Amino acid sequence: MSDDIQARLKRLRKAGRLSRRPKPRGPDVPPAAPTPAPAHHAPAGVTCLAELTGMEEISGERGAYLLRTVRYPLTHRQGRSSLGDLLTLPPDSARFLSENPDFDFRQAVFLDTETSGLAGGAGVIVFLTGVGTFEEDAYVVRQYFARNPAEERAYLPDLARFVAKRGGLVTFNGRAFDWPLLRSRFILSGIQPPDENPHVDLLHPARRLWRPRLGACNFGNLERRILDYQRSGLDIPSYMIPSLWFSFARGAGNVREMEAVLYHNLEDIVNMVPLAHIIAATLAGTVEPHPQDWLALGRVWQRSGDVAGAERAYRRALEGPQPPAHRAQAMRELALLLKRQERRQEAAVWWEALAGMNRPNDIEALVELAKYHEWHTGEIEKARAWTLEAITRAENWSSPYRRREALTDLHHRLERLERKRARSGENQGS
Numbered sequence: 001m002s003d004d005i006q007a008r009l010k011r012l013r014k015a016g017r018l019s020r021r022p023k024p025r026g027p028d029v030p031p032a033a034p035t036p037a038p039a040h041h042a043p044a045g046v047t048c049l050a051e052l053t054g055m056e057e058i059s060g061e062r063g064a065y066l067l068r069t070v071r072y073p074l075t076h077r078q079g080r081s082s083l084g085d086l087l088t089l090p091p092d093s094a095r096f097l098s099e100n101p102d103f104d105f106r107q108a109v110f111l112d113t114e115t116s117g118l119a120g121g122a123g124v125i126v127f128l129t130g131v132g133t134f135e136e137d138a139y140v141v142r143q144y145f146a147r148n149p150a151e152e153r154a155y156l157p158d159l160a161r162f163v164a165k166r167g168g169l170v171t172f173n174g175r176a177f178d179w180p181l182l183r184s185r186f187i188l189s190g191i192q193p194p195d196e197n198p199h200v201d202l203l204h205p206a207r208r209l210w211r212p213r214l215g216a217c218n219f220g221n222l223e224r225r226i227l228d229y230q231r232s233g234l235d236i237p238s239y240m241i242p243s244l245w246f247s248f249a250r251g252a253g254n255v256r257e258m259e260a261v262l263y264h265n266l267e268d269i270v271n272m273v274p275l276a277h278i279i280a281a282t283l284a285g286t287v288e289p290h291p292q293d294w295l296a297l298g299r300v301w302q303r304s305g306d307v308a309g310a311e312r313a314y315r316r317a318l319e320g321p322q323p324p325a326h327r328a329q330a331m332r333e334l335a336l337l338l339k340r341q342e343r344r345q346e347a348a349v350w351w352e353a354l355a356g357m358n359r360p361n362d363i364e365a366l367v368e369l370a371k372y373h374e375w376h377t378g379e380i381e382k383a384r385a386w387t388l389e390a391i392t393r394a395e396n397w398s399s400p401y402r403r404r405e406a407l408t409d410l411h412h413r414l415e416r417l418e419r420k421r422a423r424s425g426e427n428q429g430s
Helices: 004-013 082-088 091-096 149-164 174-188 205-216 219-225 237-247 255-284 292-305 309-319 324-339 344-355 364-377 380-394 400-429
Strands: 054-061 061-071 109-115 126-134 139-147 169-170 198-203
Touching: 004 400, 054 149, 061 149, 082 219, 091 255, 109 139, 109 174, 109 237, 109 255, 126 149, 126 174, 126 198, 126 237, 126 255, 126 400, 139 149, 139 255, 149 174, 169 174, 174 198, 205 255, 205 292, 219 255, 237 255, 255 292, 292 309, 292 324, 309 324, 324 344, 324 364, 344 364, 364 380, 364 400, 380 400
Parallel strands: 109 169, 169 198
Antiparallel strands: 054 061, 061 139, 109 126, 126 139
């Protein structure tokens, strides 16, 4: 990387606008020794981007552009996983990621773009598109690179043909950003966009699985926390990439800066493979999740119709250490699941446990217990006691609207219970 960019990064860190990457959290299981990556750095003294390892100049039907090819053996490790691990999963492991039951990672294109602007729009140029595919005994990354705005139009026809020959896409936030932008560039260049479907966007299942525990599910955080992978010092922040490319396209940049951009894109394409493996394996139940991920996993399984798996996941969540809020959510999900199956007595056990957590702003468990005893056990006194406790809590709520709405329903319930109680007393007296 050039002295200029190193100096810019140093100034940003000193000003507090760019923090250094935190050290990765230690893995639960020590990962195997990493496999050395194929060499892709520029040899000393290289002044032309076409001289980079794996790079060649292509003369396309609309002009010249650069194409870089990097091959990785399937045994290559990225953090905790080998690239070939994804291909060892059971055939139906992708069912939680794609609506297409025949989706096959072997046929898919892993795709990521680098652009002249991060917000999108008609004037944004996709100057670099990286695609990764499994080919025989290797994972092959191809990077279509435009040295100037005109070369984008030169590589797009070849890229479209390449994608069209495969069977679907794998991206990270590609549904919202990469593919819509790339599709618009195809259309503006007079090229029929290839069919993206089936399209697996890893961002959405990653959020469903890990947002409750990790919070931020950006790609960098997932690399560190889930893959246990740390990029080299060659990497640069995404927000710097557009300005670096514009500088390069005007002739003011240098090879080292563009090597950093190519490295950034290459790592994105490669790291999507182990990320897809961990997501698919976790959702398929072939790997043990983090103890705090059982709750999220149960919700995913429940939405997919796997009720037995969801119940098992909620119970596993309650067996291990959980933050109080997560424990309460696991109790609630399990109680509701049991209730829907008419297993009300079992559900009542968990409603009582949830009520015992003394959450002043939550009366759902109290109301559910009041319903259970009023309509299913016939124990009016218990139903009345739970209702009174709910009223006591609701009276202390700070929101007038929420308090008024809850108390209206609770007092209506209490009045009905008092009538039933009175009738029961009359019957006993007679």
